[in-house]
Amino acid sequence: MSTLTILAGGALALFAVGLYGLLITRNMIKVVVALQILVKAALLALVVAGKASDQINLGQSLAMTVIVADTVVAVIGLALAVQVKRVLGTMDLTELSKLRG
Amino acid sequence: MDWLIILTIGIPWLGAGLIWLLEERQSRLQHTLAVVFALAAGVAALAMLPSTTEQVELRIKIGSVFGDFTFVPDGLGVFLAVVATVVGSLAVIFSVDYMHGEAQLGRYYSLVLLFIGAMAGLVLADSLLLLFIFWEITALCSYSLISFYNDDPKAVEGGIKALIITQLGGIGLLVGALVIYAYQGDYQISRFLNEPEVLPTNMLSVMAFGCLIAAAAKSAQVPFHTWLPGAMEAPSPISALIHAATMVNAGVYLLARFYPAFEEVDGWTTAVISVGLLSAFLAALMALFATDLKRALAYSTISQLGYMVYAVGTGAIFASQFHLLSHAVFKALLFLSAGAVIHSVGTRDMRQMGGLGKQMPFMRAVFIVGALALAGLPFFNGFWSKELILEDGLHEGPVWAYVGMLAGAGITALYTFRMVWLVFYGERRGSGHIHEAGRLMKLSTGLLAAGTLTTWLLIGVFGEMLENTLIYHHLHVESAPTLLEEIITAPATLLALSVVAAGLLGWWFRAPLAGIAASFKPVGQAATSDFGFEWINRRVTDWTNAGANALRTTQTGSLNWNVFGIIGGLIVVLVILALGA
Numbered sequence: 001m002s003t004l005t006i007l008a009g010g011a012l013a014l015f016a017v018g019l020y021g022l023l024i025t026r027n028m029i030k031v032v033v034a035l036q037i038l039v040k041a042a043l044l045a046l047v048v049a050g051k052a053s054d055q056i057n058l059g060q061s062l063a064m065t066v067i068v069a070d071t072v073v074a075v076i077g078l079a080l081a082v083q084v085k086r087v088l089g090t091m092d093l094t095e096l097s098k099l100r101g
Numbered sequence: 102m103d104w105l106i107i108l109t110i111g112i113p114w115l116g117a118g119l120i121w122l123l124e125e126r127q128s129r130l131q132h133t134l135a136v137v138f139a140l141a142a143g144v145a146a147l148a149m150l151p152s153t154t155e156q157v158e159l160r161i162k163i164g165s166v167f168g169d170f171t172f173v174p175d176g177l178g179v180f181l182a183v184v185a186t187v188v189g190s191l192a193v194i195f196s197v198d199y200m201h202g203e204a205q206l207g208r209y210y211s212l213v214l215l216f217i218g219a220m221a222g223l224v225l226a227d228s229l230l231l232l233f234i235f236w237e238i239t240a241l242c243s244y245s246l247i248s249f250y251n252d253d254p255k256a257v258e259g260g261i262k263a264l265i266i267t268q269l270g271g272i273g274l275l276v277g278a279l280v281i282y283a284y285q286g287d288y289q290i291s292r293f294l295n296e297p298e299v300l301p302t303n304m305l306s307v308m309a310f311g312c313l314i315a316a317a318a319k320s321a322q323v324p325f326h327t328w329l330p331g332a333m334e335a336p337s338p339i340s341a342l343i344h345a346a347t348m349v350n351a352g353v354y355l356l357a358r359f360y361p362a363f364e365e366v367d368g369w370t371t372a373v374i375s376v377g378l379l380s381a382f383l384a385a386l387m388a389l390f391a392t393d394l395k396r397a398l399a400y401s402t403i404s405q406l407g408y409m410v411y412a413v414g415t416g417a418i419f420a421s422q423f424h425l426l427s428h429a430v431f432k433a434l435l436f437l438s439a440g441a442v443i444h445s446v447g448t449r450d451m452r453q454m455g456g457l458g459k460q461m462p463f464m465r466a467v468f469i470v471g472a473l474a475l476a477g478l479p480f481f482n483g484f485w486s487k488e489l490i491l492e493d494g495l496h497e498g499p500v501w502a503y504v505g506m507l508a509g510a511g512i513t514a515l516y517t518f519r520m521v522w523l524v525f526y527g528e529r530r531g532s533g534h535i536h537e538a539g540r541l542m543k544l545s546t547g548l549l550a551a552g553t554l555t556t557w558l559l560i561g562v563f564g565e566m567l568e569n570t571l572i573y574h575h576l577h578v579e580s581a582p583t584l585l586e587e588i589i590t591a592p593a594t595l596l597a598l599s600v601v602a603a604g605l606l607g608w609w610f611r612a613p614l615a616g617i618a619a620s621f622k623p624v625g626q627a628a629t630s631d632f633g634f635e636w637i638n639r640r641v642t643d644w645t646n647a648g649a650n651a652l653r654t655t656q657t658g659s660l661n662w663n664v665f666g667i668i669g670g671l672i673v674v675l676v677i678l679a680l681g682a
Contacts, residue, residue, distance in 0.1 A: 019664065019668060022660065022661070022664040023661055023664050023665060023668070024661065025661075026660075026661070031660065093659070093660050093661075094659065097658045097659060
């Protein structure tokens with residue numbers, strides 16, 4: 001089994017963990033964590049795909065771009081979670097969705 | 102030429118956006134801007150008239166599966182664009198008086214202008230997909246204007262009903278568009294009309310009947326017609342513009358446009374003739390028993406649209422479009438003058454009217470002009486076009502249909518006369534102060550009355566325009582003097598006129614004939630309940646509402662369920678890919 005296959009399998013496993021997290025969690029912080037795991041899976045897949053298709057530069061630069069974008073998502077998501085907790089007193093998504101009209 | 106097309110569609114849309122932005126208290130500016138933009142659109146459409154062509158004049162490349170959005174300003178399209186914008190301008194001018202002092206004028210005028218632009222686009226489009234998009238925009242405007250008084254539950258119900266029924270019909274058109282795309286690779290109507298053989302026979306009939314359903318729903322034909330009487334909750338200028346002169350004609354337009362391709366489809370022309378006949382005859386009966394002035398006019402619209410559909414079925418494309426022109430003018434006139442009367446009296450119930458002619462002599466005069474054209478008396482525009490349809494029907498169509506249409510013409514005369522009498526003559530049955538209509542109301546109805554007296558003079562020019570630019574229809578239209586002479590001297594005309602006279606006499610001698618009238622009472626009861634169609638349409642509306650409510654539960658708004666849905670979708674796609682590979 002080549003290194004690439006192992007790495008691709010790892011990306012798939014990370015992806016599955018992230019999806020599973022999104023599927024079961026109701027806590028906003030945990031949602032952000034699960035999203036991060038999902039994105040890391042995508043990053044890994046990008047690098048692996050770059051190597052596999054002999055375009056290492058392309059794969060890695062795409063990965064760098066995603067890291068930047070992903071940081072913004074994490075920062076805004078966490079800031080939102082903190083504000084929601086402060087104003088509404090809960091971080092449970094089901095509780096929050098009861099607020100809709 | 103291409104910029105004229107853009108202007109005709111773009112000016113009203115630009116106006117719609119601008120008026121939407123204005124504040125509520127700038128109502129004078131809203132009125133003025135609406136009139137200016139509507140008139141400008143009318144001028145742009147009229148400017149297209151001299152240079153009609155069957156060529157693609159405007160091509161917007163969209164790419165991928167949407168193909169090119171093309172426009173062909175041929176005689177049929179330009180003529181209908183002119184009707185939409187000119188009658189639209191008159192309705193907007195009328196609205197200045199009619200909607201004076203109403204709240205939310207911005208919404209009203211924006212939707213009207215949006216509608217005018219969409220209608221012009223619908224008839225000029227050569228891409229069936231684009232036509233479908235405009236088709237749905239007009240349905241949306243129609244819905245929101247029917248429900249304009251959105252605190253009135255009847256108006257909301259009427260709007261929802263119109264929306265659901267026309268949308269269900271619209272599916273037929275969408276199917277047609279997809280079928281064309283599947284076999285032809287693009288949506289170009291002209292290419293399809295040139296060689297309809299690219300479609301296998303069964304697909305062609307799927308498309309033909311899909312279009313018939315779409316047209317019947319849009320043009321309020323039996324069995325989908327009951328949304329139109331419900332649409333009468335809209336302000337009167339809307340009824341005149343959308344539900345008499347323009348949008349409801351879109352169905353007839355669609356049938357006329359595709360006639361060369363569908364002509365050979367088994368049973369299609371018979372189906373079209375039957376739909377037209379049923380609508381013309383049954384709706385005339387319903388109009389005879391209606392007590393609400395606007396509902397009576399709505400039934401009469403269904404009935405007259407039935408005549409046009411019937412004419413398309415018999416292959417008389419020119420006659421149907423000529424009647425469309427006459428009908429757009431005189432029915433807009435009838436609706437607008439009825440609107441002026443209703444505005445003044447404050448009720449739509451004809452039993453509360455009567456004797457209004459003394460207080461409103463001008464409205465009585467123009468209403469009678471419209472009514473005589475509707476009844477088909479010489480020499481109003483309705484006479485020429487209706488006689489043309491009946492004559493072509495006698496020669497080209499089956500006899501059973503002709504007899505039905507002839508009877509319909511008699512009933513038309515009867516209910517028209519009844520309507521005029523109940524509103525303007527006899528003794529006043531209601532109470533309250535009556536004031537004569539405003540100046541702008543008189544202006545727009547006066548212009549339409551002049552049109553009712555004169556548009557038949559255009560028969561020659563109009564025929565030539567259609568003959569030259571509708572190359573796939575292979576029309577052959579005689580010159581104006583020959584046509585007019587033919588209509589006057591044909592025995593069919595005398596027959597039709599005597600039926601019309603019988604209808605008039607029937608109303609005149611209604612007292613001696615009371616015994617016979619009483620025996621028709623069951624018919625009247627059936628007619629007031631729409632011969633059971635109302636029940637069916639209401640069920641359809643209810644089911645659609647119930648289905649939508651049931652589907653609402655799928656919108657949980659919960660993250661976990663949404664992720665679950667995404668994974669489910671992903672699995673489905675993967676399975677399809679695995680099976681397909």
